[in-house]
Amino acid sequence: MAHLGPWQTTVGASTHRAEDGPVPSIGSFSGRGPVDVAPDEQTILKPDIGAPGINVLAAAASDGGPNWGYLTGTSMSSPHIAGLAALIHGEYPEWSPMAIKSAMQTSTIDYANAESNQAIVGGTGFVEPRSFLAPGLVFDSTEADWDAFLADPTMGYELNAAYVSVPALGTEPTTLTRTVTNPGGADATFEASFAGPDTLSVTVEPASVTVPAGGSAELTITVANTGADTDVWQEGDLSWTSGETVVEIPVLARGEVADDDPDPEPDPMVERVFGEDRYDTAAEIAALYPAIETVYVASGTGFADAMSGSPAASQGLVPQMMTTPEGDPAPVLLTKNDRLPNATAASLETLDPTNIVILGGEGAVDGDVEAELAAYGEVSRVEGTDRYETSANLAIMFGEDVDTVYLASGADAAYADALTGAARAGSETAPVLLTRPDMVPAATAEALATLNPDNLIVLGGEGAVSDVVYTAVQADDRIAGANRYETAVAISQEHEPDVEIVHIASGRDFPDALAGSALAGTQDVPVLLTKPDQLPSATLAELERLSPERVVILGGTNAVSQDVEDRLNEEYPGWVG
Secondary structure, eight states: OOOOOTTSOOEEEEOOSGGGSSSSOBOTTSOOOSOSSOGGGOOSOSSOEEEEOSSEEEEEEETTEEEEEEEOSHHHHHHHHHHHHHHHHHHOTTSOHHHHHHHHHHTOBOOSSTTTTSHHHHTTOBOOTTTTTSOSOEEOOOHHHHHHHHHOGGGGGGSOOSSEEEEEEOSSOEEEEEEEEOOSSSOEEEEEEEEOOTTEEEEEESSEEEEOTTOEEEEEEEEEESSSOTTSOEEEEEEEEETTEEEEEEEEEEEOBOOOOSSOOOOOOOEEEOOSSHHHHHHHHHTTOSOOSEEEEEESSOOGGGTTTHHHHHHTOBTTBSSOTTOOOOOEEEEOSSSOOHHHHHHHHHHOOSEEEEESOTTTSOHHHHHHHTTTSEEEEEOOSSHHHHHHHHHHTTOSSOSEEEEEEOSGGGHHHHHHHHHHHHHTTOOEEEEOSSSOOHHHHHHHHHHOOSEEEEESOTTTSOHHHHHHTTOSEEEOOSSHHHHHHHHHTTSOSSOSEEEEEESSOOHHHHHHHHHHHHHTOOEEEEOSSOOOHHHHHHHHHHOOSEEEEESOTTTSOHHHHHHHHHHGGGTOO
């Protein structure tokens, strides 16, 4: 093939009318690539583009003088490109010749057969005049760039052309750059994508780029052979898309198979937040909050009063105040009934809260602990004569006419429904009220009347909250599964796939889920439950649906065993990315 310079436009001759067969397609006589130079110098793509060159009506000499006839050859296709370039120049006189060439190359259409669509046969495609006046991006170059190419043709893949040709890949991926220019009148954001064989890896950084009107951006393209024969040319298409505008260039490469990454990225692993005991674990969870004004303190041995506290903590609510001064969410710390554990005291010292809210009466957290807490902030208490009145008083802090209220069983055996539901309630700024399984406590009924919710949703099955209670409170819906693990899954169903985080807590022990559900509520993410030594199938199925970016186990191995962590790590790489 002649005309090998990158500053030249070499045109393949193509059919262009229906009677000529597949339309369009490159003629058998039209010169093919790759360029006839040393193998490691085949960094230039020829031909550049295809245009009508078969049976073209043209002026032709004859014995009787000038005449008209249908002529065939690249001598027919090249004038089409020259004339179309003049058309573009008339519209955009400030564009350089290489910008004009690029606009034609990146806006082409495919040929009608596979052979013609090979870049070394048909270039970047068949010219499409209806698109090249708005190419989206152009690849420009100057004489200085051509001089650099002539000085070392083996590095010609660095030339800022509307294609990539790397003829001698090494065992390390080849990295090159392209500068794209936006010739349009408005800023535009383009997303990169590559379509090609599995054995050809092509990546772009940045994958998304915003190019200002009239401005330029530099992109890095990395190419590697990941498994093909070393002497085989591989080809794919690299595209940048912005709305309906697609800028596409061919990528050709051959050479050595890239070595496996000597320092491969390790598989993602689940995280675990834990301490030496439940008090220390709650302190570690509290440390994950970005900023706090308020801390909730609950009993670490009797969870009843705290079961419905997480939604209020998620919103940072304080008695007699609608929110904390900054409206920040509040972590939940745990305490012994009559003594403040060292881990809790140390956490309070670090968190330095303005407000401390005790959940429950003195039967849960006694006066001595309240006195100790006063050294760290202004202490208030939300309490009632029993767990139902405590939950009612917590709910009232949300104000009247709330949109949604959740109702859960206050029975000890059903604590899990309240705690996993509290994460969802916290993310929705909704309170959780407690009820007896078979009757509605007076405090709960009074709170419902005051709150006057638009939606009342029951958490848990009929064994937790009976149909008698469901009917008595005029509930709107029930979220339930066959057991606590499936109920947690049902509660999680509000979340779309690719959720940022999923927290995993023991379904057999409450403290870690208690501290974690408040955090999950602030993050608008779910809490799922597991058996201590076995991951329930329902929980695993929900994790697969959610495809979380992070999985965080709440508590140590006594709460969630190493076997469960190992099982999660086994599945986790399939969820991320």
